[in-house]
Amino acid sequence: MPADTVCLTFDFDAVSPWIHVGDGRNTPTNRSRGLYGAEVGAPNVLDFLAERDLPATWFVPGHTIDSFPMVCERVADAHEVAHHGWSHTPPGDYDSRADERADVVRGIESVERLTGSPPAGYRSPSWDYSEHTVDILLELGFDYSSSGMAREFAPYRARRDAAPADGPYERGEALDLVEVPVSWARDDYPPLAFSGDRGYTPEPAVFADWRAQVEHAPDDGVAVYTMHPQVIGRPDRLAKLGAFVEHAREAGATFAEVGEVAAGADV
Ligand SMILES: [Zn+2]
Known part of the structure; x- marks a missing residue:
């Protein structure tokens, strides 16, 4: 059976991951790989989505918003903008809760300047959490995370x-x-992104696998599909993504923003 809902998400990292x-x-x-994403990839993705009338969620580091404001305005005019750190530092890399929280706050401020409102959603850089991340997200009023x-x-x-290292895993409350x-x-x-220690998979195999996942989802x-303008753009x-769509x-399947899915989730 096909998945009811497909979320196309774009982590608009631009140059931020390389700096840290x-x-x-x-x-x-x-x-320069990030510059390609900001100056070529993201505009290509925006055109692709507009031509197909597709909703999408863009997880945008504050560094990208502050560095490439014009393309980010195009993103915000058409799509949900969610939080992806300010500096794109993985939460586990911070020395303290205060440092992690300060970066999240700075990222919120960048999104607010762009969209006029705080983001409802968060995606951790590198998808990792520290022991503090969930508490920080709750304290700062996020509705959802996609990490x-x-x-x-x-x-x-x-x-x-x-x-605990010396005892069973302990589940907390929802x-x-x-x-x-x-x-x-x-x-x-x-x-699809050469990364020094990782190779490169033949593209037809990647998109065939993405199709199979839609077909076999409940x-x-x-x-949720996670893409990067510097990779997919x-x-x-x-063209291959268009065939997948x-x-x-x-x-x-229908397509939706992640914020819409989170708001309607009966969990
Ligand atoms: Zn990222």
Whole structure:
């Protein structure tokens, strides 16, 4: 059965991930990959979505909003804008809760300047959480996050779990924060972006797998696809994504923003 709902999501990282990455990878050439995303990939993706009347959610670091305001205004005019850190630092990399919280607050301020309102949704840079992330999101009023992987196609409520090294895993209570789960199997970056230690998967295989996932998802499922303008925003890849969209539509799937899914989730 096809997934009922497909969420096309775009993590508009631009140059931000390269600035905070270690290992000497913050170089002009690496940053140029992000420039492609901001100056070419994102406009291509916006045109693609407009031509097909497709909703989408863009998770945008504050650094991208503040660095590339014109293309971000185009994003905000057409689509949901959600939070993706200010600096795109993975939460586990902060030295303190205060430092992590300050970056989230700064990211909210950037989104507010762009859209006029605070973001309802959050996606962690690198999809990781620190032990503080859920509390910070609750404290700052987020309605949902799209970073967890405890389910494949079903939204669920985030919890504060404990994982002591010397005892069993402890589940916390369900919290007032909806998780709309992601999957590495529906992310363009690992198969299609050369990353030093990772190769490159033949593109037809990637899109065939994405089709299979829509076909095999439960009929009330939500399939979140995570893409990056610097990866997917090339004409040949967008043509393949267009064929995927047609296939999903013919299979009965509808397309929605993540915020819409989270607001309607009965969890
Ligand atoms: Zn990102």
